[in-house]
Amino acid sequence: GGTYRVLNEIFSEQGITVSYVNTAHLEQVKDALRPNTKALFIETPTNPMMHVTDLPEAIALAKQHDLLTIVDNTFMSPYYQRPLELGADIVIHSASKYIGGHNDVVAGLVVARCSSLGEKIRFYQNAAGAILGPQDSWLLLRGVKTLALRMEKHNENALKIANWLTAHDLVEKVYYPGLETHPGYEIMKKQATGFGGMISFAVSHPDIVSTLLENVKVITFAESLGGVESLMTFPARQTHADIPEEIRNRVGVTNCLLRLSVGIEHPDDLIKDLKEAFDAYQQ
Structure with missing residues (x-):
């Protein structure tokens, strides 16, 4: 953006x-x-x-x-x-x-x-x-x-979380090139040695976005990425807010899209954090 x-x-x-x-x-x-x-x-x-x-x-x-x-x-x-x-x-x-x-x-x-x-x-x-x-x-x-050690952990955690998000009822689409269903998966295997720690996912309703951002505790609601801490961003209102809404919607950066920079915390803690934030919406 x-x-x-x-x-x-x-x-x-x-x-x-x-x-x-x-x-x-x-x-x-x-x-x-x-x-x-x-x-x-x-x-x-x-x-x-x-x-x-x-x-x-x-x-x-x-x-x-x-x-x-x-x-x-x-x-x-x-x-x-x-x-x-x-x-x-x-x-x-x-x-x-x-x-x-x-x-x-x-x-x-x-x-x-x-x-x-x-x-x-x-x-x-x-x-x-x-x-x-x-x-x-x-x-x-x-x-x-510590780049090598961190990237290995980012990659490991991101794959586990991407698979967990894919199975969640409130998630419509998960964008992570480490998933075999991703259209760029085979290309990534050819030109890279891993898939990284960045995930984007679209939830089924815009109201879910604010609930998730308000209720995550281990994950921090913040714009940056690539650090040891897990950060979640709302691109349509933060990183990509300068792009006209018509263009954002056309390319998929909608009001239902969230971006997650997966850190090096224990993956069970991150998944528990996401689960509790989703549960807060369903209560």
């Missing part, structure tokens, strides 16, 4: 048009290409609908048209998905999330596949003065030390 708003503001001032398409469907990407297209920006899985893009195929398409491929790899982290090894030119991370891992630092990372592109990025970064302070850098280094 924030990316949508910022890109529109930045590029509209420069007279540049940004086309938003579901890159999980490469035909949409092909249709959106123009003679002056410079880059293909991919987020996979997407936030919050968890659409999965076939990175090797998308990168091959970009190369055919002499485009840069930029991949937002925040949800998967370098532990589970490494787009540079698949041929991407630039990978970005919100390092505030899984790389930091403790919800206590604000940072971003940009990684380039070749030194010449890296030098261009370094020049702009230096000119803008957008560098981290020593404390922020130390926090990121601390987080990276």
